[in-house]
Each structure stands twice: as C-alpha cells, then as structure tokens.
Amino acid sequence: MPTVHWRNDYTVKVSIFDDHHKALFDAINRLYDAIPEGYDQENAASVVEKNAIQQSFDFLLQYTEYHFKAEEDELKKHEYPHYAEQKKSHDFFKNKIIVAIEDFQNSGEIEIEFLEFLKRWLIDHILVLDRRYSNFLNSKGTI
Numbered sequence: 001m002p003t004v005h006w007r008n009d010y011t012v013k014v015s016i017f018d019d020h021h022k023a024l025f026d027a028i029n030r031l032y033d034a035i036p037e038g039y040d041q042e043n044a045a046s047v048v049e050k051n052a053i054q055q056s057f058d059f060l061l062q063y064t065e066y067h068f069k070a071e072e073d074e075l076k077k078h079e080y081p082h083y084a085e086q087k088k089s090h091d092f093f094k095n096k097i098i099v100a101i102e103d104f105q106n107s108g109e110i111e112i113e114f115l116e117f118l119k120r121w122l123i124d125h126i127l128v129l130d131r132r133y134s135n136f137l138n139s140k141g142t143i
C-alpha cells in the first residue's frame with residue numbers, strides 16, 4: 001500500500017505542529033496498512049481485519065480532532081486574521097472522515113481513492129493554509 005512521508009519542506013516552523021503533522025501522516029499510513037490487499041475488489045475482509053480498519057479510522061479521527069483543536073486554540077489566542085479559513089478547512093476535512101467512517105460502518109467498504117484524498121488534502125492544507133501561519137505565530141513567540 002502507498003505510504004506518505006513527512007518532508008522537511010512541509011515544515012510550518014512550529015515544532016509541535018510539525019510533530020502533529022508527522023503523527024497524522026503515520027495515522028493515514030496505519031489506515032492504509034490495515035486494509036488487506038484486494039480489499040476494494042473483494043470486500044471479503046474478516047471481522048479481525050474490519051476491526052483493524054475501524055480502529056485505525058477512529059485513531060485518525062481522534063488525532064485529527066486533537067491537532068485541529070490545538071492549531072485553532074493557538075491561532076485564536078493570537079487573533080490570527082485567517083482563523084475562519086483555517087476553521088472552515090478543518091471542519092471540511094473532519095466531516096469527510098466522519099462520513100467515511102459512517103459509510104464503512106454501514107457497508108464495510110472503504111475506497112482507496114478516499115485514502116488518496118486524505119493524503120493529498122493533508123499535504124495541500126499544510127503547504128497552503130498551515131504554512132501561512134508560520135511567520136505570524138513565530139512573531140508571537142510560538143516556535
């Protein structure tokens with residue numbers, strides 16, 4: 001299964017948030033790893049395999065919520081001018097995961113395209129919206 005790796009040029013210049021982003025990549029990789037080869041064609045996963053997928057999904061959602069809240073709290077505290085855009089983007093992603101978990105619970109299906117979406121979205125969000133707060137937070141002493 002394809003994996004996603006954090007790279008130095010993804011840095012947002014706030015070490016704790018870089019650590020969170022690395023953990024989020026790991027959580028996406030864990031979800032990839034939980035899906036057995038051929039799962040999307042056959043949908044014949046065992047209960048054990050489904051539990052592993054469910055657990056990886058739950059962890060991804062929990063960690064995503066944890067990270068988004070940490071960023072939102074820090075940005076709000078310093079009255080970041082683009083806070084609303086961050087919040088909206090976070091809520092969009094969180095909802096995508098919640099809906100995918102509901103779909104998985106109902107149908108037992110998980111689309112590989114959805115994992116590709118998670119990966120792509122996260123990288124784009126970090127590179128565009130998160131990196132926009134780097135200088136702002138650094139100027140407030142958050143490094």
Ligand SMILES: [Fe+2]
Pocket residue numbers: 017021067071126130
């Ligand atoms: Fe982030």
Ligand SMILES: [Fe+2]
Pocket residue numbers: 071086090125129130
């Ligand atoms: Fe963010």
